[in-house]
Amino acid sequence: MLSKNSTLKLFPITIRKDKINYIIENERTGDFLEMPEICVDAIHWIQDQFTLKEIEEKLVNKYPNEEVDILDFVEQLLELQLVMEVDGVLVEQNIKNNVVKRFNWISPSFAKLIIHRYSIGILFLLILVNIVLFAADSTLLPNYQVVFLFDSIVLSLVTYLIVSLILLLFHELGHILAMRAYSLPTNLEISNRLLVLIVLETDMTAGWKLPPKKRNVLFLSGVYMEQWILFLTILCKLFLPIEGSLIDSILSIVIFDIFVKTVYQCCFYIRTDFYYLFENVTSCYNIMDHSKNYLKKWLPFLQVPTTTEPYEREIKYVVIFSIFQVIGVGFTFLILILYSIPQVIYVYANLLPYLFTPENTKNFWEAIFIVGQSIVFLFLLVFTWRKGYKEKRNI
Incomplete structure (x- = not known):
């Protein structure tokens, strides 16, 4: 007793x-x-x-x-x-060993060749250079139609999904290499954002072994990989004689995908890499809940899971983070209005009518494919919702 x-x-x-x-x-x-x-x-x-x-x-x-x-x-x-x-x-207890030991085959010495102590400085330089390149040539800025590079909508979407998946894997590879550069174990998992965005996540729990300054490298390593790819892609489009070719179109998709993902990084409310960076730099590890509590004065519908008050030193960061949250919501609507919604409308408006005209074999089967893809997406979405619900119940 x-x-x-x-x-x-x-x-x-x-x-x-x-x-x-x-x-x-x-x-x-x-x-x-x-x-x-x-x-x-x-x-x-x-x-x-x-x-x-x-x-x-x-x-x-x-x-x-x-x-x-x-x-x-x-x-x-x-x-x-x-x-x-x-x-x-x-004391009786049932404890599972949660220490992950995957990706240990990646040598820390090899990982340090790609992710190192100068990575953050290089990242900010890359972002600045890429912004200058966009400003110098506005034609590089993507529009929603760049993903439809073939007459076949399905083939275009499949190509886009493959390119996007490859880029996502490079992003997560950045996190994995950063973890291995410090000889830490990690894992790759599936999760979701905004209830509808299915994403891959690198488990960086073991990063808590590191001092705060080194943890910054872990959070920014995915964006670091993307900005290198974006920089090299822009150079190829500017200086290689590929205008109008298939390669040129695929490179435009690369720019579109990284551009959109970079904007989404600024949407702190969905716990992006930039969110964890902010949390780490300020040492305010409950900043999301405190921010919701602060914003609830104007947005009473927000659900706040905690009633704890921030420390006095955290109040200024809560205000700053709340501003970032509102800006992030604005960025989300901007992406939806300029890219996501027009793409969805274009696809369904051009294919769904063919569900009722099976004599047009090609378009009919493309419409079937789109419907099937939507069903698979909903299945994965329900899976991630259920996974998240079970994890909350087990807390």
Whole structure:
């Protein structure tokens, strides 16, 4: 029975100082937690086998302005499955080892050839150069029709999807190489954004082992790969004699895809790489919920999962992030209006009528393909929704 006279034994953990608080790594599961200094002190005294009563007294003396409830803290440690024994009695628990060890075949020395300490500086230079190139030649700016490079809409869409998938894999390869450059394990998973965007995600949980400055490289490495591809693609279109060719059209699709994905990176509210970068730079790891709480003054329909208040130092970042959230929503509508909606209208307006004219074999089967593709998309969407729902229930 847990009491203030109890002593505890914890599972092996690693404690690292972050910018403001501390990062606690559960070495058994590979999970990471953020804790303030008062909690870290409590953990140190638990490890030194002080009773909970003695620890509470020490905390009250050291932190007179803090509300101390040692039993409540221990209950949280139990829920987090960090406690191995209470008064010498093993705590029953079922812990799965979540440490991922895939992609370990990628050598860190090889990864460092591509992702290195100069990557962030090079990235900002690439973004600046690419913006200048777009400004110098406005014809490089994409329009929604560039994806329809064949008379066959289906063939055009298949080509676009293949190009987009390859570029997405390069983006995730950037994250994977960044993780391996620091000899960290990682994994590739499927998820969704905005309830309808199905995406691949690189698991960068182990990145919490790194200091904040090095974690920035992990978050920006995907965009870094894309901006290199965009730069080289623009150079090819400008200086190679390929105008009007199939290669030229495919390169236009590359520019379109990276351009749209880069704009989406600015949509912080869907937890993009730029969102995690902002979170990491400011050390405000609950900034999304605090921002929703702030915006709820004007948008009462927002669902806020937490009622905790931000620290005083975080308030300015909450305001800045809230502005970025609103701008991101504007970018989303801009992409929808200029690109996504016109593309969908073009496809369905040109093909759906042929569902009722099977005598036109080619167009009829293209219409069937589009409907089938939509069904597959909905299936994957339901799968990711269900996966997310199960994960929330297991929290």
